[in-house]
Amino acid sequence: MQIERSVPFWLERRLFPLYVTLTFIFLFIPRLSLLGFFFASLATIHFVVGRTEKQLRKDVAIKWRHYEILMFNKEQTSLQLEVFGIDSLTRLGLEATLRLHTDGSVIFPEMDPLHPATFHATIDSDEALEIPIQTIRRGPAKFDEIIITVRLPWRMGVYLFTFDTYPAFTVLPSLTAQAMPLLLQRLRLGERPDRYSPLKNKLVQLGAKPYTAEPSKEIDWYATAKTGRLQTKVFDTSNQDTFTIALNLSGPSGYGLHQQYEIFIEQTAFLISELLKEGCKIELFLNRLDTLNKMTQLAMKEGQPQLKHVLMLLSTLSTRDVYVATQQFDRYVTRQKYVNSQLIKIECNKIALLS
Known part of the structure; x- marks a missing residue:
């Protein structure tokens, strides 16, 4: 914790010895x-302000309680902040105000809509404060400013308490169903696309046979025409239970970051969570280079630990990363993917399920 004070020039520390000296000089003349009495009053005020500052340094502190470091995008929760030393301020007749500011990934929904990243309140007791927050952006999020302001009476000065330890969060992609318009297409060796979802449709078309008395919706018009x-x-x-997810965040030209990359990330997170719920095994490829200058990928695994790894990885994606061109990424996935897995490509506003 650090304390900065703003006081009138006549209350500067360097003037206290001068006030004491002038008091003894003029008091007996x-x-x-x-x-002499005037300088004695200034010295007394200076002494009281100094003692007050020492008391504040000793008593004032903060402690964060009960907050999760992992949160989903658009999630709302409350933080508990306990401020110590407020009773001492009350006894001294001083008022304290709290000001919090975030980096913009987290907002305070009950504050001014024009300044949602700033929280301010008057503190009048040592009871824990409930501070509602809401995440609005995937990725790392933190508070970048925590200040307690204490004002001395009669405009004799202001103390600013700043703190070095800030709450930090990791905002994971949302897993809401609306993030996933399930438009999976199964492309069959260059033939026509056939709508097929590994989540909602457990039946896979194997072929065609001569018509007998089946319902009209089961007629294969393509095979009929041929x-x-x-x-x-x-x-x-279908007994398919292994899937390779290839997330390509490049733009339509195959280069650069797509302007809707956040939608792709949320669709990928939701799709993988649903597949893992069905007991499937998942591996993930991203067209991003990692710190070792290699293609980013997660090995084939299943269960909740794999979902956590996926969400943590997706939360780290940034516009500052280096992304590989589409053609190079497709060749890499084809060579490196698990042999018997079903490939699902997420790119350029479409989700394609490939044989």
């Missing part, structure tokens, strides 16, 4: 004793 005879689809239950 006839006709100048009033001037053979010249009415054909129906043949389905089988």
